[in-house]
Amino acid sequence: MIHRSLNALPWAGAAPGEPADLPETYGVDVLMLAPVDPSRLFATFQIAWSTRNRLVEELGDERLSQCRMILRLHADDQSGACQEVDVSGPSRSWYVDLEITSRSLWGEIGCLEPEGTFYAVARSGRVDLPWERPSPRFDPEWVPVEEAYERIARSVGMHPETLYCARGCVALAEGRDQRLGRKSLPGAVR
Amino acid sequence: MTPASGFLCLVLHAHLPYVRHPEFGESYEERWLYEAILESYLPLLDTFERLAEEGVRFRVALSLSATLLEMLHDDLHRQRFLRYVDSRIHLAEQELQRTSHQHHELRPSIEMYHERFQRFRRLYLDRHQGDLTSAFGRLADQGHLELLTTAATHGYLPLLEPNEQMVRGQVQVGLEAFQRLTGRSARGFWLPECGYRRGLDGILAEAGLDYCILDTPSLVGARPRPRFAGFAPIRTERGLTCFGRDLEGGLEVWSSLGGYPADPEYRDFYRDIGWDLPLDYVGSYVHESGKRLNTGLKYYRITGPTDHKEAYRPGEAAHVAERHASAFLSARQRQVEWLRERMGQPPVVVAAFDAELFGHWWLEGPLWLEHLLRKLATQGQGLESITPTAYLREAPLPQISEPNPGSWGDGGFNARWLNPSNDWVYRHLSAAGQRMVEMARRGDGEDPDRKRLLNQAARELLLSQSSDWAYLMSTGQFAEYARKRTRDHLVAFNLLYDEFREGKVDPEVLRNLEERSPLFRNLDYRAWR
Incomplete structure (x- = not known):
């Protein structure tokens, strides 16, 4: 499943909350990827006007209008796994639920012709994803004390194997909220 | 190892974003600093000094961010803080007069505030001449505190691009400012929001740092699986030791259901006379615009989940704080005994909190801490307080393992700082980051004005990267201010970039920007190469 960011706006517009006097583009082709969590990725891109013009020149208006804007995510391992996301349309920021499982990946964005030719425009750097669960692998000289894991899991009401993705840090998130966010302290009613 | 059955490592993280508005007589956001000094930093200092003077053996790690240190050393803030304290004292006096013949049940609270405000003013001005940093430094010299620091403007490091140069800039400038303002080198690093991404360890180790603090899941999810889960630090292959919270x-402290600060006897943060009393009475103590704000005088206890609030009873609340300190100590003793039996070595339990919890949010927090440290010194029963560096001196070599990326934000990863309320910042921050690297590599050509321009560009970039802005946008509180600050620093950065590209320097623009943000005076743009 793919979720557009709420700032799905035309190329020439600013996102909600985005100050209108910041540059619309920076004159370069950029694809930035960032993990939101182990299974969701944020992608934001911009394509320079000069690149658009070059594509129009190379492909012609008609062929270009038949192309779809595609984000390709590649597993950075031996698997060769790839996930393709259609990001045609006005939004330049997307949230992607990942279908490939890889510790790290990289992406490219470009135009895909109906017959399958892909014109890459921008490429991201490598992105490392967090692991979702405690590692099954351990060093034989450092055999895990499983009861310690179980104790941590119990303290947040979770099973040890789901501990990591269990919002284990709710407690401090609340604390952080209280610092500047003025969220109610527990027990207060205002 | 010592014969201790386990160690309690208390870590307090003190940070506020850089706020300075001389263009206004008063600004809402500057009050964050004045409230934190009066309600948290001075009460904590007071607690630590009293314990030290009485010869109580205690050890606490205190993280001081570079932006906070810069503000604590700023004469404008010192003057404005004194003005703020004086107006609180005056308000308390006025309140004593107002309640001389009525509302007797509120008098103990008012007298408490009156006494506290005066005492902390004396502590700030008479005893320490407005220099809190040196006061904390002396406690560090005595072995009671270990001071550490964090990224220069508390940038959320996992999301900065290009990552290596951006992180290096945040780390180098943060460490330099810490050294300049405290006169000591930091051995430890508080990762902003406990945000970790692979590769950060190498940059921190290269900067000479020994350790950082991560949230528990980053240790629990480390590869290979750590033997001691979160109860002993791990070491990365690049040589950085990571403690887990x-x-x-x-x-026990933070839970919204049963956390200590939720006790009905404790003071209610939200019932403030700035909201309760007529505006024509409190008007001069809120904001010059007449907008209502907290004054710091709050007379009611939490009472319960009800709008009806009973009068606060300072003496009763103090008893509860002591009881909670005993309960915390006892729970930690049971915890380390249980763990030691299974681990075969003393565990280290890292209790890490925002310093501003103590006193500002949780009025009784410093008292709770004082009782805890006293009891730990005399009734520890094998549980000892320790700092990370002291632990590393005594403990066996940590296991080599690679921490899992994560943060202490809700969800445990990046979602708090990357969501539809704030995701627009990243394409601008990323572009500015690329431009900064480009400028730094091209250099100043030994032109002093061009060097100033490059340094100011780096300063604006750092200020735009503060994790607080994305956080505030995410909560919706002070979101407009957060957007404005992000925008202002990015606009300034882009202006300087354009000038750099055109080979010119507008001296007036540059001077204005330097005067607007007079921090990080030794900043060197070459950190971004």
Whole structure:
């Protein structure tokens, strides 16, 4: 499943909350990827006007209008796994639920012709994803004390194997909220 | 190892974003600093000094961010803080007069505030001449505190691009400012929001740092699986030691259901006379615009989940704080005994909190801490307080393992700082980051004005990267201010970039920007190469 960011706006517009006097583009082709969590990725891109013009020149208006804007995510391992996301349309920021499982990946964005030719425009750097669960692998000289894991899991009401993705840090998130966010302290009613 | 059955490592993280508005007589956001000094930093200092003078053996790690240090050393803030304290004292006096013949049940609270405000003013001005940093430094010299620091403007490091140069800039400038303002080198690093991404360890180790603090899940999810889960630090292959925050003890303090600060006897943060009393009475103590704000005088206890609030009873609340300190100590003793039996070595339990919890949010927090440290010194029963560096001196070599990326934000990863309320910032921050690297590599050509321009560009970039802005946008609180600050620094950065590209320097623009943000005076743009 793919979720557009709420700032799905035309190329020439600013996102909600985005100050209108910041540059619309920076004159370069950029694809930035960032993990939101182990299974969701944020992608934001911009394509320079000069690149658009070059594509129009190379492909012609008609062929270009038949192309779809595609984000390709590649597993950075031996698997060769790839996930393709259609990001045609006005939004330049997307949230992607990942279908490939890889510790790290990289992406490219470009135009895909109906017959399958892909014109890459921008490429991201490598992105490392967090692991979702405690590692099954351990060093034989450092055999895990499983009861310690179980104790941590119990303290947040979770099973040890789901501990990591269990919002284990709710407690401090609340604390952080209280610092500047003025969220109610527990027990207060205002 | 010592014969201790386990160690309690208390870590307090003190940070506020850089706020300075001489263009206004008063600004809402500057009050964050004045409230934190009066309600948290001075009460904590007071607590630590009293314990030290009485010869109590205690050890606490205190993280001081570079932006906070810069503000604590700023004469404008010193003057404005004194003005703020004086107006609180005056308000308390006025309140004593107002309640001389009525509302007797509120008098103990008012007298408490009156006494506290005066005492902390004396502590700030008479005893320490407005220099809190040196006061904390002396406690560090005595072995009671270990001071550490964090990224220069508390940038959320996992999301900065290009990552290596951006992180290096945040780390180098943060460490330099810390050294300049405290006169000491930091051995430890508080990762902003406990945000970790692979590769950060190498940059921190290269900068000469020994350790950082991560949230428990980053240790629990480390590869290979750590033998001791979160109860002993791990070491990365690049040589950085990572401590994990303890969830169990953290929940006892922070849980919204049963956390200590929720006790009905404690002071209610939200019932403030700035909201309760007529505006024509409190008007001069809120904001010059006449907008209502907290004054710091709050007379009611939490009472319960009800709008009806009973009068605060300072003496009763103090008893509860002592009881909670005993309960925390006892729970940690049971925890380390249980763990030691299974681990075969003394565990280290890291209790890490925002310093501003103590006193500002939780009025009784410093008292709770004082009782805890006293009891730990005399009734520890094998549980000892320790700092990370002292632990590393005594403990066996940590296991080599690679921490899992994560943060202490809700969800445990990046979602708090990357969501539809704030995701627009990243394409601008990323572009500015690329431009900064480009400028730094091209250099100043030994032109002093061009060097100033490059340094100011780096300063604006750092200020735009503060994790606080994305956080505030995410909560919706002070979101407009957060957007404005992000925008202002990015606009200034882009202006300087354009000038750099055109080979010119507008001296007036540059001077204005330097005067607007007079921090990080030794900043060197070459850190971004």
